[in-house]
Amino acid sequence: MTRILIKNATIYEKNKPLQADILVEEGIISKIEPNLNLKANKIKVDKTIDATGLTALPGMIDLHVHCREPGATHKEDFLTASHAAVAGGITTFFDMPNNSPTTSTIATLEEKRQLAKKAVMNYGFNFGVVKIAQNIVSNDVKADKKQNNKSSKKNKETKSADKQVTKQSKLKIDEQYNLEEAKESQKYKCVKAIKVYLGQTTGNLMIDDLKVLEHLFLTTKIVMLHIEDDNLEEVLELFSNYCKKNTASKTALYICHVNSKKMVELIKRYKKQKHIEERLFCEVTPHHLFLNNEDAKMLGRLAYVKPIILTKDDQKALWRALEDGTIDVVATDHAPHTLEEKNNPDITKVPAGMPGLETALPLLLNAVHEGQLAIGDVIRLYSTAPAKLFRLKKKGRLKEGFDADIVLVQQKLKKRIINDNLLTKCKWNAFSNRELFGVPVYTLVNGNLVYVYDKFTDKKTLHDVKGKEVE
Numbered sequence: 001m002t003r004i005l006i007k008n009a010t011i012y013e014k015n016k017p018l019q020a021d022i023l024v025e026e027g028i029i030s031k032i033e034p035n036l037n038l039k040a041n042k043i044k045v046d047k048t049i050d051a052t053g054l055t056a057l058p059g060m061i062d063l064h065v066h067c068r069e070p071g072a073t074h075k076e077d078f079l080t081a082s083h084a085a086v087a088g089g090i091t092t093f094f095d096m097p098n099n100s101p102t103t104s105t106i107a108t109l110e111e112k113r114q115l116a117k118k119a120v121m122n123y124g125f126n127f128g129v130v131k132i133a134q135n136i137v138s139n140d141v142k143a144d145k146k147q148n149n150k151s152s153k154k155n156k157e158t159k160s161a162d163k164q165v166t167k168q169s170k171l172k173i174d175e176q177y178n179l180e181e182a183k184e185s186q187k188y189k190c191v192k193a194i195k196v197y198l199g200q201t202t203g204n205l206m207i208d209d210l211k212v213l214e215h216l217f218l219t220t221k222i223v224m225l226h227i228e229d230d231n232l233e234e235v236l237e238l239f240s241n242y243c244k245k246n247t248a249s250k251t252a253l254y255i256c257h258v259n260s261k262k263m264v265e266l267i268k269r270y271k272k273q274k275h276i277e278e279r280l281f282c283e284v285t286p287h288h289l290f291l292n293n294e295d296a297k298m299l300g301r302l303a304y305v306k307p308i309i310l311t312k313d314d315q316k317a318l319w320r321a322l323e324d325g326t327i328d329v330v331a332t333d334h335a336p337h338t339l340e341e342k343n344n345p346d347i348t349k350v351p352a353g354m355p356g357l358e359t360a361l362p363l364l365l366n367a368v369h370e371g372q373l374a375i376g377d378v379i380r381l382y383s384t385a386p387a388k389l390f391r392l393k394k395k396g397r398l399k400e401g402f403d404a405d406i407v408l409v410q411q412k413l414k415k416r417i418i419n420d421n422l423l424t425k426c427k428w429n430a431f432s433n434r435e436l437f438g439v440p441v442y443t444l445v446n447g448n449l450v451y452v453y454d455k456f457t458d459k460k461t462l463h464d465v466k467g468k469e470v471e
C-alpha cells in the first residue's frame, strides 16, 4: 500500500484557514487532522511532503478543454495537455468533441478513450452533436412559417404551420442528426455531457435547428451549449418551457463561456424562475474574466477567441455575476493553436482560441491575493461546483474518504509567466510576462505525486503516472 503524508498544510473550511496533516492511502484521503500521530497509529509512510507554508486545495476540475487529439496533435495531445493541466493544479478535465474526426459516434469516442490513456490525470469526454444529413423539408417549412408570421391576421394558419413544423421536424430530426449515437453515449460513465454548437462556429458541429435541443433535453443529462448573444433568450425560453412541462426531469442546461453583460443578466433572470432552479448553469473562462477589449487590442490575434472578449463594462458584469452566484463554474476553454497559426498574415485564417490550463488557477489565486475573490470561491468555482454538476463521486473536496486529487500551492510566491517554460505544446499564453501570486508546487492525482515545482531552480518535474477515466 502506498502512503503519502502531507505534513502541516493550510486547508480551508469555508474560508477559515487551519493547519492539518493529510494522510493519503491507496489513492484516497484517509485522514485529515492537525498533528497526526503516525506512531500511535503504527502507520509507516512511503513519502512525506513538508507542506509548511503551502495551501492544500482539492484538485481543480476543468469541464471545457480541447486536447486536439486526434486530428491536430501538432497543437496539443492528451499527454502535453495533461502535463500543462497538472502544472496548473488541475487533476481532472473533460475534452471537447470538435476534433477531426469529431467525437460524435461511438467509434470515435472509443478511439478517443484509447488516445486519452496517456494523460497523467483524470479525464472524461463531452460528446458532440452533428448534422449528418441535409434537411430540405424542414427548411421549406421554415420559409413557409416566416411567410405566415408576416401577417397577424393569419394566426390560425400560422398555428397549423407550426404544428406541421413540429411534426415534420420530429420525423426528420433523428435522421438529420446523430441523436441516436448521442443517446447511446450517455450510457458511458466517461461521457458526462453533450456539447452543442449553436450559431457561428467552425466545422460541421454547428446546429441551427432548436428542435435538436428539445430532443436532447429528453435524452441527455447535461446539454453544454456554445451560444452567442443573439439566440440565448430563445434557447432559455425553450428550456424554461421544457422544465415547466417536465418537472421530474433532471436535465441541466449549461451555457459555456459567458462573455457579456447581456448574457449574464438574461441567465440571472431565468435562474430566478422556480421551475428552472438548479437546472441552469453557466461557465466563465479566465480570459473573459481577466482581459477586456483594451487588452485584446494589445494582444492582437492572440486574443481572438469565440465568443470574443468584450468591454470593461462587460468584464465588470462577469465579476458581479461571479459574486452573486449567476456564474457557477470557471473553465478554461483551453484551445491551443500554434503561434504560426495565430500569426497567419491572412486575418481571415486566424483560428479562434487560446491555451489556458497552466494559468487559470494562478490567475484566480492572484485575484485572491488582490482581494477580488476569496480562496473558498476558487475552490467552489473550479473544483466543488464542477464535481457536483458532473456528478463526480468523491471529487471536488478535501475530505476523508475522497479521492486524493490534491494541489499544494504557495499563495505568497510570485511567478512570471514565460512562454518557454510552459508545458503546453503551443508554448504561448495571452498572460505571458504577467507576474502572478499563487504557484502550484505539488500536484497529486489519485494519491500519486505527478508534478513537482522547485522554486529555487524553476524546475518542473513530471512523474509518468497514468491517470484514470472518470466514473
Ligand SMILES: [Zn+2]
Pocket: 064, 066, 096, 333, 335
Ligand atoms: Zn471550447
